[in-house]
Amino acid sequence: MYLVRKRKLGRSETLDLFALESGRVYTMAKVWFWRIVRRKGIWLSEGTLQRLLANGQPTLLHSQSAQKSIQCFFEALRTWRRARTRNPDLRPPRKRKKFSKIIWKDQAIKVREGRLVLPNTRGTAPVIIDDWLSAKPVQVELGWDGKQYELRASYKTEPRETSQGFVASVDLGEVHSAVMGTDDVHVILNGRLLRSKRRYRERLKAKLSAKIDRKQKGGKRREKLITSKRRQLKKLDNQIRDIEHKLTTAGIKALHEAGVRKLVFGDLRDVRVGYDKGRGQNQRMHQAPLGRIRSYLVYKGLRLGWQESDFQDEAYSGKDCPRCGQHNNPKGRNYSCASCGFKAHRDVVGQVNILHKYRGVRSSHVIGAMASPIGIRWTPHLRCSSKLVGADHAVSLSRIPRL
Template structure:
């Protein structure tokens, strides 16, 4: 059984290596911009778009990058266009082809351009050019390093590992998972339930939006190329990177707690609501506040973390449609518009936890081939509430510190450092507010 995982590491490069890394990122940005211009030129004149092989042969040796890096960037550009084309065919007319010019872009180094030399990772830039040497932590994951993506002060290392085939489960026991905003995930097997809070992560996202808006207001009063604008740009980047690290750590911990619950209760398969089944044509009917809350949260990343963490224990994550799972009464089957955090059925006067109703109905749907059978499963009376990580402490220290959760699963797979950022303040309404300057 093969597993592919992306590990993120914060890196601090000496001046010589930093100059080579910046030049490589600049060259990758120039190549991406060139691809965007060619695509725009051909589309405007309705000319046939060159094939992937033609572009690889055309740009071979024209950029100070490894040949595999040039090919990887072209492949990523074509994959992006294929995704946009698929969205347009499915009715999303607002999907845009790559249009933005990039000053810097993350170069991708394939396995042929990677080599370990002691504690340093050697990133080849092609024949006749000095490679980039990146120092990595001593405790590297075992497996084959198939790809590395060099970002601004961080590197994304893709590792493929061969796992032993898990033993088939003796008995089948299913669970249901409801992913949301107030609670990142509510998982239940019909007898017990676990709710992982998402309020802290939402507060962090709101603090980032306020901090960036405050910086943007100051940035408008500066001139292009001034030192003050450069300082403000660096402050914006620090805020975004800090929130990115805290978010990644929180989602890892939330996924670990859900996996620990599945192992503790003996769940052998987990049904989760497929957020991709929502009707995109009705999204404009949501309020602006709801769109902002949903837009900044990363449900897809949480599902990705859950999928590969559960796969280690042989537990499949099965996605099913979550239509009407939060409105259908599990006791009588009546549909109700829910207001507040408590579900109240007007037909039978049944009351339960709102997200617990969604998790139980998703489980009911998965067990009965997409049909919710009333009276079969009810929300457990006792629900355990957990926070993924104490955000007040996480913002003041590195989220890479291992922290154990129920079931003995450690959430130390995320990396990062919070050095060089400002301490958050507490606003008048109790939410965390990031102080930028």
């Protein structure tokens, strides 16, 4: 698996030059590709076009970087082909690019005396990044983050040896981003702040779009508003990502300490009675905000040497009693069984039921009283280390009082 380190580089004319050059190579590939389609009716393969263009004009970029820029065009073409099956109106990539990202590959990259050296073609000075304390990356990408240049260095990390341990189930949701745990340990990632940020984002988007629509097309005020909208939404996106990262890191850490080495996700994709409105709609309703949380949890677990995660159909998991199997309709935050008197935190019931289903038991008589869950809530003005250590500084862990 890969890890990416980012570094902001500001703006400079030298970097502009290389981004322009990469954009030129991309555009050249695009132009020639469509020209040959038009004239000969042939869709060239990536390899053929690479060979054709290799003898063309010289470029400032390292030969492999130039190849990568051409690859970017074919990547866009592949994305279009995949998406076309779902949306036939989608148009293929035809836009010229003035600027484009530059990619350096493994063999080209060098680290010397604490500096990262990114070579260009012979006779052109390399891009040098000072104070490079990390190891040599396997790939480096120089892109634009909307304001300035950003260096993205990829590292291949050997996942730690997969180890056996407890399986934890995960119930993803809106109010709580995730409820996860075993029979004894339950961790709740509080998602209220996330939800309010997401809602605010949608409101802001609607408000600004309406404002933009009232302005004259091509006008200066309209341009200004569009830039402002982009900036404001980007800021909110960054806040949302930050909260999601800190919550999931703290959650995984808590589970790791409890001996968990595998996750099982309640699968929202199959059955949801009353919510079945076709595959697309179901996915939008259930997965859109949840997919990212899930992917964060998965890779953060793998990074600690956990096993590959699994899915478990979770129909009715919020309603069945985990002790006797009775079907109840809980109201409010608390779950209580009409048949056996079992009481628990409502959100934890779904999580425990997913675990039971995964093990192939409908209910478990061993469950007496459930342990009170650990709540993880994001608090502002606190920093989070990129490593798992130190994650508690970013979030507050609190014991939710026992029922």
